[in-house]
Amino acid sequence: MEKKHSIRFITPKRTFEKKYKNYRSYKKYLASDFNNRCGYCDDYDGWQGGEATYHIDHFAPKKKFENLENDYNNLIYSCSYCNRFKGDDWPSDDPKVNIVNNKGYIDPCEDEYQKHFYRDSTGKIKPETPIGEYIYNKLQLYLIRHSVLWNLTRLQKLKNQLLEVIEGRDVDKEEFDEVYSKYTELSIEFDKYFRYILGDINIKN
Ligand SMILES: [Zn+2]
Structure with a gap:
């Protein structure tokens, strides 16, 4: 049988409690809470120029939900690939409804996130569930x-x-x-x- 690895070793946790007016001010705290890894693909930022090359993704898109633009609990430390591919995609008109008919996103800070994916023996990310498949295709997690x-x-x-x-x-x-x-x-x-x-x-x- 094929050997499966977990997509990641650590579930990121948002621990920073201070409030800022602009979400960009959170970057270094977000990087630390996410162990310097993209929340979606788990790529380590150190291989590609560190924090400066990484983005801040809004889990529920800021374009749809302006009131969440500077809410730390809605922020994801993200590589530029995942952030760009996700764009403003969201399955509903409610920031709390993140999945509709197996389409949508799971917050990477949930332990559940990793259940939707695995890595094969060569380290490639593969979907494990229909929701995982949606995220996999949208975020192009198949990229080499x-x-x-x-x-x-x-x-x-x-x-x-x-x-x-x-x-x-x-x-x-x-x-x-x-x-x-x-x-x-x-x-x-x-x-x-x-x-x-x-x-x-x-x-x-
Ligand atoms: Zn990524």
Whole structure:
């Protein structure tokens, strides 16, 4: 059977309580509450220039619901892709009615969000439910970049673990050689994905 991974490891939580008049003032607190990850696709902002390149998405669109424009509880830390594709899409005339006939959006701060998706063994996001499928298509969560960034994070974590062993004092030669060769192998794979982000090469779907 295919191995399924969760779309994310941590459910973001809005913890910031101060109120600002302009939603843009919340950005750094929002980034922190969302663990520097897009609420929708879980892409880490550190791979693409950090906070400055990320957007603030209005879960219930500000164009439809002006009174929610500066409401922290309606804000989502979002990559530019998800934010742009979602646009002003909303299934109803009520900001509290977020799903109609399996169309609409789940707030990523709900634990439920991750039940609508999974990642396959290569890190690609896949829908698990009809609502998940709606979001998947609207936000183009099938884009290869989402699995590339997931793999960069995965490989970097493994590399860091090996680096600790390599730099450790009490490693014998045999273990060192083994770990070093594994590290090299991971680095080559890492570079393949990293070059994709730099626009160097293309990875086919
Ligand atoms: Zn995203």
